[in-house]
Amino acid sequence: MELIKTFMKRQKANMELRKAFKNAGIFLKYKNGDKELKIFPRIHQVNFDKKAKTTFYIFTLVNGMDPKEVMKKDYVFKQHFGKNIDLKGDSKTFKLTIYQTSMPKLLPYKFNEIKAILAPYRLGIICGVDRNGQYVGFDLLKQPHILIAGETGSGKSTQLRSILTTLIKMKRPEDLQLYLGDCKKSEFHIFRKVEHVKCVLSNPVEIRSMLKHIKKELDERSDLTEAFEVSHIDHIPAQFKRPYIIVCIDEFVMLRKDETVMDILTEIVAIGRTLGVFAVLSMQRPNAQVLDTTIRANLTVSMGFKLRDKIESRIVNTPGADEIEVDGRFIMNNDRLYEIQAPLLEMEDAKELLSPFMVAKEAKKVEEPADIAPDLTEKDVFLDVTDET
Structure with a gap:
């Protein structure tokens, strides 16, 4: 029958x-x-x-x-x-x-569900739910460096919050360090006291100094892989083990006139994968001058939330992002295109999830390397996001 x-x-x-x-x-x-x-x-x-x-x-x-x-x-x-x-x-x-099922218009963040999806990955990134209701995630070690773009209110900041919160809950502080640049001074303050987080900076001169520290770390790791004749930092002897580093800069386009910043970011996305250093960059208004060929080619995963027009969608490599009508919905490009609903993690819920990882930290300013020009000021390197020049 x-x-x-x-x-x-x-x-x-x-x-x-x-x-x-x-x-x-x-x-x-x-x-x-x-x-x-x-x-x-x-x-x-x-x-x-x-x-x-x-x-x-x-x-x-x-x-x-x-x-x-x-x-x-x-x-x-x-x-x-x-x-x-x-x-x-x-x-x-x-x-x-x-x-037979469709994406929900609202997807509450549920860590226990997300944890099961990311368990097989060494450095799991949660994306959201696809059109048939299945969670989508990936391993940052295999698909390094992320670009997130979207208009105000489209869900971009919430996605950053859920990605970082999930990473903190999935990895121990000795295995993962986060360096956060908050150019808009509106999002990353909740991570300031988390033990995984080395710094949360909004001053452009300090962000520049932070990236010069990362540049020094890249050089040291490169020397280690060469000395031990290995192709990846994970393969060096245990006594020289280095944690994964994620550099996350929200609205990094505001730093685009600082050549040092852009040069170091370009180096991170070009060679960071084998050295365990990754970049997560976000912006509201994609700019072809900032996302030049070198950076764009090495940002292997793009998440395009609601964007203004087809030009911006093309710059981010997420065709159709200009047609999105649902908050938290985005087009992801990581070798193929997905339409995904991002998990909604409210600020208060994130604080509760992060509370076990909070430690007392002294307010400490990042020391500037000697080769930073003494007359460099915030005005010299920090642009308003609406400046199109």
Whole structure:
């Protein structure tokens, strides 16, 4: 009986897809006497995944069909099967996935759920939930350096908060150090007393000094890998072990006129992966001059929340981010594109989660290396974010 039900279900699914082909004009015509016949793509497979709550089809085009026409007509598939579909293919074979569930418009942050997703990763980054309700995360060691962009109120700051809070709860302070630059002076103060956090700076001269310290650390780690003839800092002897370092700068575009800052950030994203040093950079208004080819090519993961237009979406490599209508929703590009709903972690909830990691710290100013120009001032390096020059 079950086999008959499954067979009937597949037959019905085949008919639905064939209707979509017909309405989209995806077929070839030929005449047999007085009759005009239509040849549709061949449906090879229909699968129903109860656990993932998806249905997917595998179909191939008849020789002579234009594969570009299939992708152009994706709106027809959405009309038939709903908005939550994913269509991929090449010159001949295509996979159509239909999701029975959709992304929530609001995703409360739940650490226990997130912890289980990130457990296999050495340095796990939580992204959110995809269109079929599944959590998405990745290992920063394999996909280093993150760019987060989005308008005010789009969810960018909340995403930074959830990423940093999750890292703190997942890693011990001897294994992870955080260096935070808060150019807008509005977000990172809750992390100031966390034991993983080496500093939270908003003064641009101090941020510059912090990055020069990171530059010195890069040089030392590079010397260690060379001395022990290893390709990654994780492979040096245990007695020389170094913690992972994440440099996170919110609204780093405000520092774009400081060549030293930009040079060090470029070096971090270029060589930091093998040395265990990673960058998380965020900005409201993507700027092609700041995100030059070198930086952009090495920021392997981009998260584009709501952006103003297609130009900004293209700069961040997140096409469609300009069309987002839901707060906390973003397009992620890390070798492929995802649409994701970010977890919402309120400030007060973050403080409660971080409270076990709070320690008393003396207010200590970052010492400036001797080669920083003594006449360098905040005005020299700190720009207003709205300055487009």
